Amino acid sequence: MTLDARILVDRGAVTVDVPLAVADGSVVAVLGPNGAGKTTALHALAGLVHLRDGHVRVDGQTWAGPGLHLDPAQRAVGLLAADHLLFPHLTARDNVAFGPRSRGAPRRDAAARAERELDALGVADLAGRRPEALSHGQAQRVALARALATDPRLLLLDEPLSALDPAVRPHIRATLAARLRAYDGVTVLVTHDPLDALTLADHLVFVEDGTVVQEGTPADVVERPRDPYVAHVVGLNLYPGTTTDGETVATPLGPVVTAGLGHRGRSWVAFAPSAVALYPDEPHGSTRNVWRARIATVELVGQTARIRLLAGVDDVPLLAEVTAGSVAALRLHPGTALWAGVKATEVSAYPS
Amino acid sequence: MTLDARILVDRGAVTVDVPLAVADGSVVAVLGPNGAGKTTALHALAGLVHLRDGHVRVDGQTWAGPGLHLDPAQRAVGLLAADHLLFPHLTARDNVAFGPRSRGAPRRDAAARAERELDALGVADLAGRRPEALSHGQAQRVALARALATDPRLLLLDEPLSALDPAVRPHIRATLAARLRAYDGVTVLVTHDPLDALTLADHLVFVEDGTVVQEGTPADVVERPRDPYVAHVVGLNLYPGTTTDGETVATPLGPVVTAGLGHRGRSWVAFAPSAVALYPDEPHGSTRNVWRARIATVELVGQTARIRLLAGVDDVPLLAEVTAGSVAALRLHPGTALWAGVKATEVSAYPS
Amino acid sequence: MTAPAPTVATPGAARRHPGRSRAVLLVPAGLGVALVVLPLLGLLLRTDWGSFASNLSAPVVWPAIRLSLVTTLVTVALCFVLGTPLAWLLSRADGRAATWLRAVLTVPVVLPPVVGGVALLMAYGRRGVVGAPLFEAFGLRLPFTPTAVVLAQVFVSLPFFVLAVEGAMRAVDARYDAVAATLGATPLRIFVRVALPLAAPGIASGAALAWARALGEFGATITFAGNFAGSTQTAPLAVYVALQNDPQAALALSIAMLAVSLLVLGMLRGRWIR
Amino acid sequence: MTAPAPTVATPGAARRHPGRSRAVLLVPAGLGVALVVLPLLGLLLRTDWGSFASNLSAPVVWPAIRLSLVTTLVTVALCFVLGTPLAWLLSRADGRAATWLRAVLTVPVVLPPVVGGVALLMAYGRRGVVGAPLFEAFGLRLPFTPTAVVLAQVFVSLPFFVLAVEGAMRAVDARYDAVAATLGATPLRIFVRVALPLAAPGIASGAALAWARALGEFGATITFAGNFAGSTQTAPLAVYVALQNDPQAALALSIAMLAVSLLVLGMLRGRWIR
Amino acid sequence: SAATTADTTQAGDDPTAGGSGTVTVLAAASLTAPLTALAEQYERDHPGVTVRLSFGSSTTLAQQISEGAPADLYASAGEAPLSLLPPDAAGDGGRATIARNTVEIATPPDNPGAVADLRDLGDPDLDVVLCAATVPCGKAADDVLRTAGVTAHVVSREVDVKATLTKVVLGEADAALVYHSDVVAAGGDVRGVEIPAADNVFLTYPLLWFSDDPDVVGFADLVAGPTGTAALEAAGFLAP
């Protein structure tokens, strides 16, 4: 079971042009900024949106192509829409059983299946409720159960976990991961949460302004982002630049000394926020990359602090991560001027 | 401008009972698991849900109380509902201008105000679009602009940033923080994201099953969680226990040696996941707290890995955070048996 | 991104005139109600209540009311069976054909009922377009039978039913159809399990409207079905006959009809139709 | 939480009979259309097209059609002004009072048209409940004037308009009202800026229905407004009068009416009403 | 029973059936009271025979017959509607004139306009309603007024007699020209002002039957005979 698609849809100012090729049992995560065209792509796969051009082929069978457009009912997809769209007149159980019933399952089997799906997502006790009596996160879980209950050949999930509370989210994510691993269909997952993408997907596709800016395995993407948005999502500082000696790369931040990259010309430079050290005065040590910087914002997240800096002569954004303790010790607050340093060994560089 | 409320509403199985007292210019964040009653509380403040008992008083003026219920229109609230509910027949600009117009602003002023609000949230270029032509995240930003445009005395935000992409989210959060700081009304914010809560709020209220389980300043809550859900959200390991000597606390995990707490009896024990060290073999060093553990899941988030363990004799959940490098080095994967240790100096304990 | 300068808040502005604002709506609404209710009141005031009971005990009264109830019930059932699928297909169609079909369906409403009766005779009469072949093949004759009463009532009520229900179905979010389709539901299943229940209040309203229209139907019935006591004389026809020589009896019968319909609509609406 | 055992997938099951399933809907829908269209066809087939033009050129024809168009237009406008607020208030009311008000509003639909006219006379006639004081105070008399025609048409059409629009407004998500209210909108503003635009398609349908009903109105008009060529003789009255001695002329006039209404509805529906 | 209808297999309830013992009569609405009484009498005298009556506008009834309505007898108000019948309608039957009617002025019981004779109808302060010129009572009214040389102050030309009478009953009009039988049927609701025979015109009521079935002929004979005439006279009609 494979998916081979090229989705070409016009959406006002944006033209969505996303090719997707996914093998049996794989999970593709589609990520990107708001308005990039993720939902549009998903709906085009489901048949809710017509293609201007391109095609959708599943298992060699064409669902959409020049002059051809199968209706959603003819596609055997399971769709979890971003606004969950539970049937308001059916209970949670009947909502989940709707798919199996539609595909011919006897009433009792469908109800049993629904109970199991709801139970797996921790909402078995809500089976008898109508959607109006569900909270946001409860409704999202019921909708996820409904999408999973059809055993579709193509499972489409649009931000399936966005309304879940942080405590239940890891459980649901783990359950979903187990389900998707056991499942031989193709899953396309749209999400804003890198953790969802990295945990659930075999392959990441980053879409910006309707076009794919980077794709690859999670490991590859995390290690070598090639786009500022991707770097942001995986939590790295990323700068484009050029190198003439294979060691120092000229970037907007200034020259960055790297661990060496055996390549000349246009390159990317990346390093983790936690590799950035902050000094109240100019340091004179082994750290080879040091820039003047000014604090823009300070965010405390539990026990660590994320410091957004404007660094270098051109006030280039730079993210640093330090312990909550150092915030107090160094008296870090917006406006503070200081020095930021990164050891050359912490900097990775690769051709662009 | 102060808010003094006690919200008592029956919701099927759950009875929501939340007291709220907020001073001028403050921001309260309401957090809690799915179905805890957060949205219910917000809607009760807005007047969309009737109180069974309790009261809502703003600036000494009673909006709801025994035998009294002001309609939403009479309350001067600004509400951003979780499903944004933009008027489908109005453009983004007209949606935002609706509030000012309703409160008597001339057409041009209202339109100018709308443009400014949209611009501040980075969606000025979508001003002429209808909601149906907006993506999920775009619609949420327009809805936020609409709620802000009325200068309400009581601003109610239900998961205002949940659909935003991770790149734009810090900007919007910072913009919102600046707005709320400059604003002399009361803001009540419902969110699942601890970062939103910690960045935007002066006061946190944790609700579970309709009742408040902990409240306090962000610093207080982060430092001394008193509830497993709160600990989870702020990213700490938390165990209840009792101490007889003021140093060692008997917890479900086993006895935990602490830095000392000058208190006898029931206590909480907390430590950060990053304080947990993992050893393939039983360590014999200065670390005083060491437990047998088994890996349940491994989550890679950018450059760090979150390891969920089942530790101690009773398989108590324990969260550890290590670098991505150590995952490979120690060959950590689900099922691996190992040892987890925490230094006594890293453990904080406090009376419950 | 620049933070907008906070403008002057106008707290309490909303509370300016909620009362006066509501009055602006209440006045025309009240006028509308008065316009409809006053004539009904006039009817009640001018009725000779002394002879009311005796007027109602005339031998033609009960058969007429019974016939009216039976035929209108069948009519509503037929409207539901034929009209709901039609309304659904129309509500999901967008082409020019659908537009004109909608217009054609509205036309029987425009037709003066007597002309409607003539048209029915021309279609289903013994010499009619459909009636003639039917008669020759099966000896089946429709006019002047209770079946003809039902046919006349369906002809005048179906348009109201279809248009009301189509409106309700168009108001049902089409994304529910789409979701049901992705879950594998066939069009029939979507219709039965999604469109019907979601449009139920609209269907109930449409049925109430169609029932009321059928109950009051006069012109097409007397022309197409005749006016035979016991078999085609419905309540409005009985009113017409009574009007010929005893207007008070006609009023009494009309008021009985109104009372019956008010009770039926009030009770049903209270329970199911809202 | 236990992972549910995957059951056997039935891929393609959805594709089993989409065609047959659609047919199940198409058959009754087609029957419904046929039921309405066949009589209209019968009418066309039996019309004497040879004398059609000369029948239409009779001197009463144009004044009647003009009067019909003018009065029905005024009627629709009145229905909108009086009926929309009423429909909105009803759609947002839930008490028993609203239930019974809805039922009372349905009653004029049940009233046989002639009785409706009598009721109107009893309310607005020279000796009517409202008409007598009006006549004595201002010498104002409604019957036999075009105003009476409009009044009769509003009386019979308003219920259809209100019930159709109420259905459409009830389908508008009440949470939009609530959002507008939290933004400080008064009830009047919510009605004008939220309820009206969101219910616009329903209002347009209701207006089409009310217009058609007013255009075909016969019984109440003849009884209440009389039948005076040029001032109260509307097209249906002209048809009825013609029917008495020249059925072909009556058919010609009816067909002209149908054509006009079909055109108006078809064009308007195509553009605004959908 | 009706021999004009082809099948005789149906019986009982169905008025369309030509089954034994059923006589189907289509009659002008103004004949409702006398014909109902006569039908009851005939049924009483001929046990097993059912007389089915359908009252309506004479023209509508004629149209129904021409569209194949199952009728054994047809009683019309005036001769005009007969032209709408198909030429072969009479079949094996026959025809008779059963009654006449004469025009009369109707006023509200208190006669607010103090109408005493035809000439008062020209008073512009009086509101007069007449039947439409195309229906028999309208034609008759026009003839009467023309003969008398009066131009009445007419505010409406109603489509039938009942609508005309309603206007007077409810006090909307001060006077109307209707048939004598209508004034009689309205009882105390209106007052009749007679018109001298010299100025007056007469409307005849023909009865047609379409078969030679004994019951059909029998009922026709009853209506056209002395019993019928008496019943019709009691209802305000004149003998033929």
Ligand SMILES: Nc1ncnc2c1ncn2[C@@H]1O[C@H](COP(=O)(O)OP(=O)(O)OP(=O)(O)O)[C@@H](O)[C@H]1O
């Ligand atoms: N009906 C429409 N007409 C015109 N433009 C549209 C329409 N629907 C969506 N768009 C635009 O198309 C783009 C893609 O929208 P889409 O919903 O696919 O974004 P997305 O990637 O899912 O974003 P989000 O993360 O905010 O959900 C957006 O810029 C949106 O404004």
Ligand SMILES: Nc1ncnc2c1ncn2[C@@H]1O[C@H](COP(=O)(O)OP(=O)(O)OP(=O)(O)O)[C@@H](O)[C@H]1O
């Ligand atoms: N109309 C209703 N009838 C019965 N129960 C209801 C109703 N609405 C909500 N509930 C229940 O009330 C509880 C509180 O719901 P609420 O929407 O306030 O939760 P929440 O804290 O906002 O959750 P979430 O984070 O998922 O949005 C939930 O358990 C929900 O199932």
Ligand SMILES: [Mg+2]
């Ligand atoms: Mg989206």
Ligand SMILES: [Mg+2]
């Ligand atoms: Mg909520």
